[in-house]
Amino acid sequence: MLRCHWPRRPGRVRLPRFRSQKAHSLAMTAPENDPLAARDRAVLIHSLHNRALQQHPHIWTRGQGALLWDQTGQEFLDGLAGLWNVIAGHGRQELANAAARQMSELAYASAYAGCSSQPAIELGERLAGLFYPGIKKFFFTSGGAESNESAIKTARYFARLNGYPEKYKVIGRRWGYHGTTLAAMSATGIGSYWPMFEPRVPGFLHIEGPYPYRFNAAPRGPDDQRTPGEMAADLLEEAIVREGPDTVAAFLGEPVQGAGGVIVPPDDYWPRIRQICDRYKVLLIADEVITGFGRTGPWFALERYGIEPDLVTFAKGITSGYFPLGGVGLRSDIADAIDAASGPQTWMHAFTYSGHPTGCAVALANLDLIEREGLRERAAELGQRLLTGLKSLAGHPHVGDVRGLGLMAAVEFVADKGTKAEFPTERAIGTKVHEATQRRGLFTRLRGDVFNLAPCYVTTDAQIDRIVSILGDSIDEVLGK
Ligand SMILES: Cc1ncc(COP(=O)(O)O)c(C=O)c1O
Numbered sequence: 001m002l003r004c005h006w007p008r009r010p011g012r013v014r015l016p017r018f019r020s021q022k023a024h025s026l027a028m029t030a031p032e033n034d035p036l037a038a039r040d041r042a043v044l045i046h047s048l049h050n051r052a053l054q055q056h057p058h059i060w061t062r063g064q065g066a067l068l069w070d071q072t073g074q075e076f077l078d079g080l081a082g083l084w085n086v087i088a089g090h091g092r093q094e095l096a097n098a099a100a101r102q103m104s105e106l107a108y109a110s111a112y113a114g115c116s117s118q119p120a121i122e123l124g125e126r127l128a129g130l131f132y133p134g135i136k137k138f139f140f141t142s143g144g145a146e147s148n149e150s151a152i153k154t155a156r157y158f159a160r161l162n163g164y165p166e167k168y169k170v171i172g173r174r175w176g177y178h179g180t181t182l183a184a185m186s187a188t189g190i191g192s193y194w195p196m197f198e199p200r201v202p203g204f205l206h207i208e209g210p211y212p213y214r215f216n217a218a219p220r221g222p223d224d225q226r227t228p229g230e231m232a233a234d235l236l237e238e239a240i241v242r243e244g245p246d247t248v249a250a251f252l253g254e255p256v257q258g259a260g261g262v263i264v265p266p267d268d269y270w271p272r273i274r275q276i277c278d279r280y281k282v283l284l285i286a287d288e289v290i291t292g293f294g295r296t297g298p299w300f301a302l303e304r305y306g307i308e309p310d311l312v313t314f315a316k317g318i319t320s321g322y323f324p325l326g327g328v329g330l331r332s333d334i335a336d337a338i339d340a341a342s343g344p345q346t347w348m349h350a351f352t353y354s355g356h357p358t359g360c361a362v363a364l365a366n367l368d369l370i371e372r373e374g375l376r377e378r379a380a381e382l383g384q385r386l387l388t389g390l391k392s393l394a395g396h397p398h399v400g401d402v403r404g405l406g407l408m409a410a411v412e413f414v415a416d417k418g419t420k421a422e423f424p425t426e427r428a429i430g431t432k433v434h435e436a437t438q439r440r441g442l443f444t445r446l447r448g449d450v451f452n453l454a455p456c457y458v459t460t461d462a463q464i465d466r467i468v469s470i471l472g473d474s475i476d477e478v479l480g481k
Pocket of ligand 1: 083084142143144145146148177178179180254258259287288289290315316
């Protein structure tokens with residue numbers, strides 16, 4: 001018998017209509033009475049749980065290179081490298097071997113104060129050589145949200161340590177995605193993540209992001225010569241001034257917004273953000289959970305703009321997803337302040353799996369592999385090919401925007417190209433295009449009617465071309481030619 005301990009009070013929570021992934025019966029490949037799917041439904045609650053999607057799930061069984069197979073035996077091009085993380089591709093024996101070796105020797109060791117392990121030390125040393133020059137020390141976590149929680153807490157800690165306990169607010173951006181733990185969710189700027197988990201953590205606010213296709217700021221007057229990138233950056237200054245500079249600890253942003261729709265900022269955006277953060281002593285936290293480890297070309301994405309963040313969060317690509325590992329890179333004086341503190345000022349922040357030796361060993365093997373095979377350089381070439389291919393779809397009357405940087409790209413579908421009007425949510429255009437691509441053997445994720453792509457760095461040229469042709473055919477099928 002189903003029992004609800006709290007009787008429902010109808011109509012108490014007003015929810016927005018989500019533009020997320022809905023299930024449509026025609027698209028799914030799993031048979032109606034798939035026994036594995038039934039067992040899944042009996043025992044699992046999934047991330048972003050959606051009962052309808054779980055009627056015909058892909059139960060992934062095998063991966064090789066840029067390809068995945070599900071329980072029906074159907075082959076798919078992995079358009080999102082897992083969840084933006086499997087950068088070295090599936091089926092890499094070296095990474096499995098690194099894990100097995102480390103597990104056989106010392107599977108787990110605490111990294112709490114007073115303890116450490118050799119793989120963690122070696123990974124820290126390795127990262128110190130890859131990161132921004134001002135960042136030489138690292139705290140490890142199990143993933144992206146934990147990394148952002150850690151960075152946000154560190155920003156508050158640093159302000160307190162310097163005598164500013166009221167300097168605790170964090171400014172994020174619309175369409176920013178930072179994970180779903182409470183503070184990371186509060187920093188996330190995609191509203192559909194909030195309503196059923198309110199109230200959010202106090203002190204989090206959002207500004208518009210630099211979304212070239214949709215950013216629409218009014219100039220301050222006839223003499224206002226600022227570019228759109230500068231205007232978007234100045235929204236940060238306006239927010240800091242409005243809130244009071246002594247109340248704002250940090251600005252948190254992805255160098256290129258990923259899950260929110262691969263939003264690539266104009267080149268003059270980040271340098272101005274850096275200046276504003278410096279002006280008001282606000283820490284700049286770069287969420288490089290997707291962009292880290294070469295996704296946009298350089299090891300870390302803000303290198304492109306010639307600036308350095310104060311804290312950098314990373315995860316995903318560091319192990320190519322073969323083991324859950326993330327972390328925070330800290331500006332040297334912030335790390336030194338933590339190092340020097342004691343007693344009641346101790347940095348009381350910790351995770352059981354921080355510095356997990358197996359994760360660190362896998363990360364080291366993964367970095368070896370990326371360097372040995374020149375995968376970052378290859379990703380940059382593939383990114384060019386992907387973007388050029390996708391641009392060939394831009395003539396379609398409902399392809400409003402095609403954008404990308406490095407090996408991450410998005411195609412945005414619109415009802416009217418002239419006005420950039422979106423399709424009504426109920427038409428679920430993005431979902432229908434995604435279903436059509438799945439029938440043709442391409443799997444990825446969406447943000448509403450924005451089709452995101454971030455393939456593995458080992459995808460072949462022919463597979464990149466196939467991604468483009470599958471998407472083109474699917475758009476024609478759903479939206480006509
Ligand atoms: C930019 C960014 N930050 C943080 C996260 C959260 O990472 P995790 O799911 O490992 O907590 C993600 C996940 O997609 C992400 O894309």
